[in-house]
Amino acid sequence: MAATAVREPRAAVRGPAPAAQSPLARRRRRLFWPFIVPALVLYVVFYVLPTLATAWISLNKWAGAGPMEFAGFDNYRRLLLDPVFHDSFRNTLTILFVVGGATFAISFVLTMVLRDLAGRKAVRAIIFFPNIVSGIVLSILWGFLFQADGVVNQALRAFGVSHPPNWLGTENLFSVIMIGLVWVQTGFYTTILMAAVDRIPKDLYEVCDLEGANAWQRFRHVTLPLMWDVVGVCAVLWSINAIKIFEFVYAFAGAAGQLPPTKVWNTALYAYAEAFSSGVPKYGSAAATGMVMLALVGLLVVVLRRLFRRDQVQF
Structure with missing residues (x-):
């Protein structure tokens, strides 16, 4: 009689049993939406x-x-053909890269100089002072400094410059606006870097x-x-702030109730002029400028997040 092979039933292969959540984890999960919904509503609104x-x-x-009269992309097409917008966009990029480069270069130097300086906390408070005062006040002060008989020209005459330039x-x-923006912004980023x-x-x-390393090597x-x-966070903050700079340029270069010359406009001033000009307001063009800025x-x-992304250094 032939032997009959009896197969043993295979045991079901199961993964590890899910770990039971702790009471604290369950409470956190229940509180997630009550905490996130108010912020989400404010963000959406x-x-x-x-x-x-x-x-x-x-x-x-x-x-x-x-x-409203639907115009499609006519407002964007108008921006592409408007030489004033071209100059404003160019000035925005100049502020972004030239003023930003000078600001970060000076901030790095001040950070290295003040690192071991006695009383660096007091110096940090002094250089941060321009960020406490309103931008309107700073722009007015900057205008007084660069007037024909202002402090800057008087100092130049004291050093033998008989005919100082017409700064305004x-x-x-x-x-002069770019120099003023460097002065205003340097203290803020120096404080963060310090x-x-x-x-x-x-x-x-x-x-x-x-090891004998010099200052540059350190x-x-x-x-x-x-x-x-x-530094990456500071670069992102500067990029956002540089594109929307408005009050310093408007108050420094503009007369009472008048816009500054178009040669010093940036995109923020261009959008303001389109929406609140003396003629017929062009809110569609102003909104298109805002979308370009966004x-x-x-x-x-x-780009900056990708540029500054790297493995975290533990120290």
């Missing part, structure tokens, strides 16, 4: 909906009252001194790598 409304207005011709003339006005440097262990700098191989993430900010943020 005060950012998403106005952005969508601005995008819709940019596709219409509208004077601020009465019915059209040919020099934008350069806070990042303060958390770097001093032992690393002592090793650099033992900055390149120790300071900059260990505050790289903070697109530029989004592009810069994405």
Whole structure:
């Protein structure tokens, strides 16, 4: 009689049993939506909906009252053909890169100089002072300094310059604005960078001194790598702030109730002029300018986040 093979039933292969959630984890899960919904509602109401409304207005011709007239992309086409917008966009990029480069260069130098300086906290408070005062007040002060008989020209005459330049003339006005923006912004970013440097262990700098590293080598191989993430955050903040700078340029270069010369406009001033000019307001064109600024900010943020992305350094 043939033997019958009896097969044993296979045991079901099961994964590890899910771990039971702790009471604290369950409470956190229940509280997630009650905490997130208010912030989400505020974000949608005060950012998403106005952005969508601005995008819709940019596709219409509208004077601020009465019915809208759908225009498609005519407002954007008008921006591409408007030489004033070209100059404004160029000035925005100049502020973004030239003023930003000078601001960060000076901030890095001040950070290295003040790192071991006695009384650096007091100095940090002094250089941060321009960020406490209103931008309108700073622009008025900056105008007084560069008047024909202002402090700057008096100092130049004291050093033998008999005919100082006309700083408030059209040919020099934008350069003076950029210098003023560097002065205003440097203290803010220096304060942030100094806070990042303060958390770097001093032992690393002592090793650099033992190895005979100079100041540039310490900055390149120790300071900059260990505050790289903070530099990235500062770059993003500057990109956002630079594109929407308005009050300093408007109050410094404009007369009472009048817009500044078009040669010093940036995109923010261009949008303001389109919406609140003395003629018929062009809210569609102003909204299109705002959407261009938003697109530029989004592009810069994405590029900067990729540029400054790297593995986290533990120290």
